[in-house]
Amino acid sequence: MAFRDETSPEIESVADEVEWLRVGQLAKLIKAFSSRDIRHCVMAGQIAPKNLFEFRPDLKTAAMLFRLKERNAHTIFGAIGDELAKGGVELIEAIPWLGQVMPGPDFHLGPKLTKQQREDVSLGYRLAKKVSQLEIGQTVVVKEGTVLAAEGFEGTDACLRRGGELAGAKGGGVAVKVALHWAPNLGILRRVQDRRPGGRILQDHSTGSRGSGIPEPSEWNFRDHGRPVTKNRC
Numbered sequence: 001m002a003f004r005d006e007t008s009p010e011i012e013s014v015a016d017e018v019e020w021l022r023v024g025q026l027a028k029l030i031k032a033f034s035s036r037d038i039r040h041c042v043m044a045g046q047i048a049p050k051n052l053f054e055f056r057p058d059l060k061t062a063a064m065l066f067r068l069k070e071r072n073a074h075t076i077f078g079a080i081g082d083e084l085a086k087g088g089v090e091l092i093e094a095i096p097w098l099g100q101v102m103p104g105p106d107f108h109l110g111p112k113l114t115k116q117q118r119e120d121v122s123l124g125y126r127l128a129k130k131v132s133q134l135e136i137g138q139t140v141v142v143k144e145g146t147v148l149a150a151e152g153f154e155g156t157d158a159c160l161r162r163g164g165e166l167a168g169a170k171g172g173g174v175a176v177k178v179a180l181h182w183a184p185n186l187g188i189l190r191r192v193q194d195r196r197p198g199g200r201i202l203q204d205h206s207t208g209s210r211g212s213g214i215p216e217p218s219e220w221n222f223r224d225h226g227r228p229v230t231k232n233r234c
Helices: 009-013 026-035 057-068 074-086 097-100 115-133 157-169
Strands: 139-143 146-149 173-177 211-215 230-232
Touching: 009 074, 026 057, 115 139, 115 146, 115 173, 139 157, 139 230, 146 157, 157 173
Parallel strands: 173 211
Antiparallel strands: 139 146, 139 173, 211 230
C-alpha cells in the first residue's frame, strides 16, 4: 500500500503489486487488505507532518479522528492500528523485517567525535528521550551543551535544518534522534520510521555546516539497552 505524494514511485519497480491511496483513505486501505486476504501488515516510511491537517479524510477516518481528544503520532497510529484490527488486519512490529538495514551497537562512520561532542550526545540523548516521552518529537540538536533545536510538529528534516543554521558556519552541532514506541490497546505496536541516517535527511541538516547525527540503535529501539551509536558528518 503506497500513498500518493508521499511514497516514492520507485516502489513499483521492487514490489509485486502496489495499491495507491491518498492519506486519509482508511476504509479503502482496510478493503484493499481484506480483498487480498491479508491479515498482517507493517508500517514503513513516513507521512509528512503537515498532512495530519492537510488531507481529505473518508468517513471512517473522520470518525476515528473525531474520537481522539489528542492528535499526535501515539494516538493517531494507535487508532489506525485499532481500526485495522477491527477489519481483521494485525499491525505488527517492523524490526524483524528491517534488521539488515538498522544500525547496530557501535556503528560509526567518519571522524571520531570530540570530547565535547560525546558530552553533547549524552545530553541530547537524555533530552530527546524526555521530549519523545512527552509525545512532542524525537530529535534534539545540541552544540557545546546548548540545545539549538528540538523537534516538534515540523518534523525531523526541519529540526535538523534549523539546528544546523543555528550551529553556524563552523558546524559542530550534534543531532540525536530516538525511537518512537508505544503499546496501544491492540497489543504491542511498534512503529519505525524508515529514516536511517543518510540521504536527504542528513544532506538537509544545514546550509553547509557540518555536525554529527546520532540515531538510537536498533538494539535499544524498544528496550533501552546499549549505548548511543554515531553517524558523523551529517
